[in-house]
Amino acid sequence: MAEVEETLKRIQTHKGVIGTIVVNAEGIPIRTTLDNSTTVQYAGLLHQLTMKARSTVRDLDPQNDLTFLRIRPKKHEIMVAPDKEYLLIVIQNPSE
């Protein structure tokens, strides 16, 4: 437990990181550093997008799988790492 905390904290304290969210396979947030409404929104939307991206990758090559997804809006960058059961979302502002 402490390990998990420590790792997440390490990610969170990087320069420019706005927030981190841990989401389970169904899109329900487990742990977050942002406020509730934002978290719920991010979790729901990114969960769907990740599923779609993953299915795309696998359609192209069934032996392939999605490891990392980076979305770059104008204001900041969203990074998503999917797994079988969980999803980790990090939002970072790359350059001030």
Added chain:
Amino acid sequence: MSTKRPKSTTTTSKGKDKKADESSAGSVAGSGHPNDILPLTLTSATQELFGCRCDEDVTGDNPYKILRKEDIVQDMRMRAAVSDFSPMKQLVLDYPEDELLLVYDRDFIYGSSFYLVLTADAKERHLKPVVALGVEVALEREPSEVFAAQKTSEPQPWISLGSEQEIEEESVTDSRPRLKYRISRVRREFGAPIFFSDRNAMETKDGFIECTPYQDKNFSLKQMERHTGVQTIPNLKSSSTQTQWTYPRSMCTQYEPREFSEEKKENCLQSEKLKNFVNSVASRFEIAIQQNEIMDVFFDDWKALSEEDSGYGRKADPHLKEYQSFTDLHFSKEKTISNINWHPTINGVIAVAVTERLSFEDRINGSTKLLLNPSLILFWSFSDPINPQLLLECPDDVFSFEFCPSDPNIIVGGCMNGQVVLWDISTHVEQLQGTRTSGGKNIAANTNALQGFEDKRENETPVVRYCAVSGIENGHKAPITDIQWLPGTFEVSRMGVPMENKNGICVQIVTCAPDCCVMFWDIRAPRVLQTMADQRKQKVEEKPLENPHGVPNTFKHLDLTWKPLIRVSLPKIDTSGEYSPLKISLRDNTCDNHTGSNADRAHLNAERSEVAPEYALLRVPSAKQLKPLEDICTRLYAGTEDGELVYTDWKLEKDNDSGRLFSAKPSHRFIIHDGQVNTVRRSPFFKDIILTVGGWTFAIWKEGVTNGPIIQSSCSQKKCTVGYWSQSRPAVLFIGKEDGNIDVWDLLEKTHEPSQTQNITATQITCIKPWIVSSKQHLLAVSDHLGTLHILEIPWTLRSPSSNEKLSMSKYFEKEVDRLVYFEKRREMRAKEKKDYEAEELRKKTEPIIPEKQVEQILEEAMKEYEDYLSLETVILKEMGLLPDTDKVDI
């Protein structure tokens, strides 16, 4: 033999009934009378001769007359051809009997008046009573007699034409006589018992008759072709359903996202899987985040490079260029300009307030002369540098004035005697707009010129008199130095609480003056006077109020009775007395936000100007009707005469004892400047950054930071008279000096001295106002002490912001704030240290003096110490076991 005559429906049976066998007597053919009678006509001579005169001898009832044959013959002999009987001579001669019957045919049944019966039978019949028989026969015979073409056909023998053969063929007749058979059997054979026996059908030939089945070829024929027609039709099916619709009902659903409860979250966090997942995934994140930190891959260097170089060529000249200057010899001679304002909507129109250039004593001395010279606000237009376009008349010198943001035709000004003045220039707006294009020749075309002031010369500049003025006793007691409109988003109630503004337009004004008051005014009619206003309105309707000077009636309800809504005083914090504000600045104000281009503003104003509000009809609503707004900051900064900046709240509090409203003491006060504070302005980019200019320095403050100014400039050589933020660059500000210089400070470039200094005029600069005409033209209006208005054009370097300028500035301000905070902390620490040090010193000083010890005593003490030490040493060595046995110790 006898042919029957076809019946005729037109027969008319007249009483003549004949027997059927009469026909056999004499068949009729063709002619209309039977054969045994002969109609004839007798002349009157003949009638006399034979004694059968009509209607005398013979009548209808007795028509019969017997004539002797011999007479007739004799008559015939005598008269030969002339005799009436000649046609029937032969008949008469053939007559068997001697007497002939002559019948008088009164009704001309047979075509003549008489007829002669030719046969004896007929005679008999006629004479004998005739029985009615065979009506049909009569009927039959009658028409035939009528139709008679005077020819009776004789029965002819039947001529065979061969038709009987067919009949014979068809008819069934016996071709031979019928045969008769008689069959008999012996009687004893009847009723004998019957014996059955079997017989094989196959034994005998022809014992049976077989009907073998065979394949009928007719049924094995295969139809190879078939000619049929096919038609496709849509498969239509009509059905209906009945929905039971009673009434519409609006339904709603409410959903919320699924979330885990706290325990579940804890469980998840504890799970092994999550740990593994996070560990495996973290490295990817590290890489990605670090990548982002190192450099921003999407940053367009090429584009950023071009931004700085696009002004190449123009960059060489960073100076403000003179664009135009306005002076009026007639109106602004010997006068100075106190305030400038650009017209919000009309391009190229600028208004200046012209005031006397006299000190206080001179004013008093020359007051009579001053009364004759009215004070004015001049409207200049770029198209006409010589003549002002419009003059606004003021009751006294105006030190500050503002256009109403929601209706640019309303101008409010604050006078030297403490009055607040309102003008309405809606009648002259077209002229102002028109002169822009036509060059000032259309002034005469406007016949709205006032009757009172109309001069004979057509080119006289129109003068607009103020339409409302506050009461002298109600207003300020000192010249009003700052006046501002409150934005149309909120309005202030009697207690100072900001409420929502239902009208959406600017209706309230805030003024300040060195009489230690800040006042809030409302341009609507107060509620109390509603009944009176109605009465007054009725009176007005009776006789239309003639404006003696052509002043519009917009603010008639306020004239001379106008009172401020709220009076906020600024009591001093520590001592008694009050602060005397010269300039104020509110957080939500209308003065500092000119960052939009003119097009936007014009668009906004076009939207609003559709509905010119009827100010006379607006009423101040009661405080209960409106909703108070929470997010409006009610604090304002005021710069005072003594060079202080005061931060206070304008909300009034109620004193419980006396029930009077009073204003709270200001929360903060800072003494910064060495002279009067002449500018308090907020930055158009940062709502909480305030610039104050006064004395020889200027300072930048941040709202909420109460330690002091975050930036304070060094003292300059000459006094700073006025300052203003640049409208397009967050880091640039303009400071006007006493010697006519304009200092351009670029805070990102240099903070210890201005980045640029330019001399505009020879005397003190009194006001600076920048204006954005278009993206390519930014103008700066500068007025000086001599009454000249200079319009300068801001060069490209000073008007286009560098990239991230706002961000840099905000960072800079934050750094400064941090510096202040740090300094404060250090100061505290230092103070504490100092205190401690002093306490220490004090303590030392106050300690009792210990008498000096004797030398022997010191020696004794030292020896004792040494012995103690030796014993300690032995003890320790003994404990450690290092000391050899005491018995063995040799001293």
